[in-house]
Amino acid sequence: MLTWENDVEATALRKQGWTISAIARHLGHDRKTIRDYLDGKRTPGVRASSTPNPFEEFAEYARIRLSDDPHLWATALFDEVVALGYAGSYPSFTRGLRARALRPHCEPCQASTGRDHAIIDHPAGAETQFDWLELPDPPTSWEWGTTAHLFVGALSHSSKWRAVLAESEDQPHLVDALDGVVRRLGGCTKAWRFDRMATVCHPPSGKITATFAPVAKYYGVGVEICPSRHGNRKGVVEKGNHSLAQRWWRTLADDVTVAAAQASLDEFCVRVGDARTRTVNQARTTVGDLAAAEPLVAPPRLPYPATLIVERVVSAQALVAFGGNFYSIGPGMSGATVQVRHRLDATIIEVTTTGGIVLARHHREPDGAGVIARHDEHVVALERAVLAAFSDRAPCRSKQRRPPSPAALAVADRLRGQPPVPGQQVVIDFADYVVAAAASTTRFGRDETGVTQGAHQPTTQEST
Numbered sequence: 001m002l003t004w005e006n007d008v009e010a011t012a013l014r015k016q017g018w019t020i021s022a023i024a025r026h027l028g029h030d031r032k033t034i035r036d037y038l039d040g041k042r043t044p045g046v047r048a049s050s051t052p053n054p055f056e057e058f059a060e061y062a063r064i065r066l067s068d069d070p071h072l073w074a075t076a077l078f079d080e081v082v083a084l085g086y087a088g089s090y091p092s093f094t095r096g097l098r099a100r101a102l103r104p105h106c107e108p109c110q111a112s113t114g115r116d117h118a119i120i121d122h123p124a125g126a127e128t129q130f131d132w133l134e135l136p137d138p139p140t141s142w143e144w145g146t147t148a149h150l151f152v153g154a155l156s157h158s159s160k161w162r163a164v165l166a167e168s169e170d171q172p173h174l175v176d177a178l179d180g181v182v183r184r185l186g187g188c189t190k191a192w193r194f195d196r197m198a199t200v201c202h203p204p205s206g207k208i209t210a211t212f213a214p215v216a217k218y219y220g221v222g223v224e225i226c227p228s229r230h231g232n233r234k235g236v237v238e239k240g241n242h243s244l245a246q247r248w249w250r251t252l253a254d255d256v257t258v259a260a261a262q263a264s265l266d267e268f269c270v271r272v273g274d275a276r277t278r279t280v281n282q283a284r285t286t287v288g289d290l291a292a293a294e295p296l297v298a299p300p301r302l303p304y305p306a307t308l309i310v311e312r313v314v315s316a317q318a319l320v321a322f323g324g325n326f327y328s329i330g331p332g333m334s335g336a337t338v339q340v341r342h343r344l345d346a347t348i349i350e351v352t353t354t355g356g357i358v359l360a361r362h363h364r365e366p367d368g369a370g371v372i373a374r375h376d377e378h379v380v381a382l383e384r385a386v387l388a389a390f391s392d393r394a395p396c397r398s399k400q401r402r403p404p405s406p407a408a409l410a411v412a413d414r415l416r417g418q419p420p421v422p423g424q425q426v427v428i429d430f431a432d433y434v435v436a437a438a439a440s441t442t443r444f445g446r447d448e449t450g451v452t453q454g455a456h457q458p459t460t461q462e463s464t
Contacts, residue, residue, distance in 0.1 A: 001044075001045070001046070001047045002027070002029065002033065002034075002037050002042075002044050003044060003045060004044045004045055006027055006029075006044070007037055007044040009027070010023050010027060010034055010037060010038060011038065013026065014038055020034050020035055020038070053096070054086060054087055054088040054092070055086075055088060055092065055093060055096035057086075058081045058084065058086050059096065059100060059102070061080075061081065061084070062077060062081065062096075062097060062102050063100075063102045065077055065080070066097075066102050066103045066104060067104060070103060070104050070105075070106045071106070074090075074093070074094050074097060075090070078090050078093050078094075081093065120233075122156035122157045122236075123157060124157045124158070124290075124293065124294045124295060125157065125189050125190065125294045125295040125296055126156065126157065126189055126190050126191065127155075127156040127157075127189055127190070127191050127192075127193055127224070128153055128154065128155055128156065128182075128185065128188070128189045128191070128192050128193065129153065129154050129156055129192075129193045129234040129236050129237035130151065130152065130153045130154075130178065130181070130192060130193065130194050130237065131151075131152055131194075131195060131234065131237045131238065131241060132149060132150070132151055132152075132169055132197065133149070133150040133151075133152055133163075133241045133244065133245060134147050134148075134149060134150075135147065135148040135149070135150055135245065135249050139252075139253075139254050139255070139256060139261075140254075141255070141257070142257075142258055144167055148165060148166075148167075149165070149166045149167065149168065149169050149173070150163050150164070150165055150166070150241075150244065150249075151163060151164050151166055151174065151177035151178065151180075151181060152181070152237055152240050152241055152244065153178070153181035153182065153185060153237065154236045154237040154240045155185060155189065155236075155291055155294060156189075156193070156236050157290065157294055158278075158287055158290035158291040158293075158294055159236050159239075159240075159276070159278070159287050159290075160185060160273065160274060160287050160288065160290070160291035161236075161237065161240035161244075161269060161273055162181050162184035162185050162266075162269050162273075163181065163240075163244055163265055163269065164176075164177040164180040164181050164184075164262070165258060165261060165262050165265065167310060168310075169197075169199065170199065171199040171211060171212065171306070172306045172307060172308045172309065172344075173308065174197075174199045174200075175215055175303070175304050175306040175344065176303065176306070176308055176344055178215075179299070179303040179304065179344065182219070182299050183299055184266065184269075185291075185296070186291070186294075186296050187296025187297050187298050187299060188219050188220065188221050188296060188297045188298075188299055189221065189294075189296060189297075190221065190222060191221055191222040191223065191224050192216070192221050192222070192223055192224070193224045193225075193226065193233070193234055194223065194224075194225055194226070195225070195226045195234065196225060196226065196228060199212065200212050200223070200225070201223075201225050206225040206227075206228070208223055208225075214304075215304050215306075218300065218304045219299060219300065219304070220297065240273070243272075243273070244265075244268075247268070247272065248264070248265060248268045252264070257324060257368060258324060258367075258368065259324045259367055259368020260368070262367075262368075263368075270288075273287060274286060274287050274288030274291070275287070275288065278290060302344075302345040303344040303345055304344060304345070305343055305344060305345040305346075306343070306344050307341055307342070307343050307344075308341070308342045308343075308344060309339055309340070309341050310322065310339070310340050311337055311338070311339055311340075311354075312337070312338055312339070312340055313335065313336070313337055313338075314329065314333045314334055314335060314336050314337075314338055315334065316334045316335075317382075318330065318331050318333065318334065318378065318382050319372065320338060320340060320351050322340045322342075322349060323364070323365070323367040323368070324367050324368035324369060324370060325365045325367075325368075325369055325370065325371045325372070325373065326371070326372045326373065327340075327349065327351060327360065327362045327373045328360065328362075328372075328373065328374040328375055328378040328379070328382075329351050329359045329360045329378060330359065330360070330377075330378055330381050330382075331378075331381050331382045331385040331386075332385065333359075337354060338351055338352065338353060338354070338359065339351070339352045339353070339354055339356075340352075342364060346364075347363055347364050348361055348362070348363060348364065349361070349362050349363075349364045360375065360378070362375075
């Protein structure tokens with residue numbers, strides 16, 4: 001086998017008038033080898049096999065079987081050809097399948113892979129694409145578990161994207177994040193495009209749910225659902241997801257708060273996302289300039305009135321965390337799980353039990369302000385509870401001799417069936433005394449006529 005360097009040198013020497021024998025002696029190879037490379041019969045760097053490929057005999061059978069069943073496992077097909085006499089290994093078999101591209105393309109299973117794509121026209125102000133992006137390993141201080149959720153929206157015409165962090169992907173969080181993204185983009189387009197997320201439509205049919213239809217009507221937009229398994233239909237937002245995950249989330253610090261992370265995200269979208277260059281009508285421009293020229297409709301003054309509900313654990317100071325702030329409740333619920341309810345178009349939040357009983361109402365502070373909102377009555381009640389439980393007595397000694405008392409020993413003897421020792425103090429349970437007294441009253445007491453029951457009644461003669 002000749003390397004590419006040997007092949008180049010052999011070709012140059014041949015053009016300089018060297019004979020094949022001289023070139024063979026110079027390179028240390030056989031004349032037949034040199035002649036095959038000079039004639040193009042062999043490829044440099046590829047060693048010619050000295051034995052025939054055992055797959056060649058079975059290639060036609062494999063092609064027919066995969067044409068009949070494109071989903072046939074290679075292991076199952078390998079079992080069939082082995083039974084027919086194939087003597088090669090499984091890696092050699094799969095290498096033969098790939099080299100000859102014997103498995104046909106299946107359109108339903110690979111809707112956007114291995115086929116041509118049409119260029120979709122996106123007029124200015126016509127469509128906004130939305131999608132959820134799951135981000136792994138959020139900072140532990142967020143207390144969001146193992147996954148954070150990022151709702152991303154992108155203008156299809158200009159490719160401008162904005163995103164909002166969310167604690168969950170349920171419908172109230174979707175509406176909250178949707179309103180935030182729309183306002184960051186600058187307004188509403190004529191239609192919103194979603195994939196088949198269950199909070200927007202019924203995934204099997206693609207029909208809009210009865211709970212999301214009022215949201216679209218409130219913002220005055222149409223809703224378009226992507227065809228099943230056609231993710232490339234919203235490729236603009238998919239590209240935004242990729243950039244945000246790799247260029248922003250991957251480098252986010254561990255000690256950042258949710259509010260600081262959102263501010264960092266907004267800054268990244270403006271600094272990096274809007275600065276991307278585009279060529280329109282042979283003129284260079286940026287995504288930000290294209291987006292500024294899009295005809296967008298201003299959103300309603302207030303968000304859609306969905307009710308956001310999250311669960312929180314009460315701290316030892318009777319505080320409940322929400323939106324980067326802390327809100328007070330009454331004492332006595334430290335460590336309990338409560339719910340924070342907030343209607344998106346209101347300025348009030350409610351702290352309730354999981355059963356819906358309202359524990360406190362507060363004015364909602366700006367997210368991330370770090371405010372501790374306390375009602376005066378909560379402060380007074382907490383101080384009273386703390387003072388009532390306060391004690392300056394030293395803790396009990398753990399290493400102390402405390403044998404059973406005489407009363408305990410008497411009860412122990414009674415349990416063992418031993419009579420009490422004369423002169424020994426006997427402790428009688430007062431409840432037993434009450435029962436005995438009641439029985440005595442019933443036996444020797446008087447009836448309703450005033451006659452003592454159980455006493456001797458004189459006869460008439462005795463009375464005379």
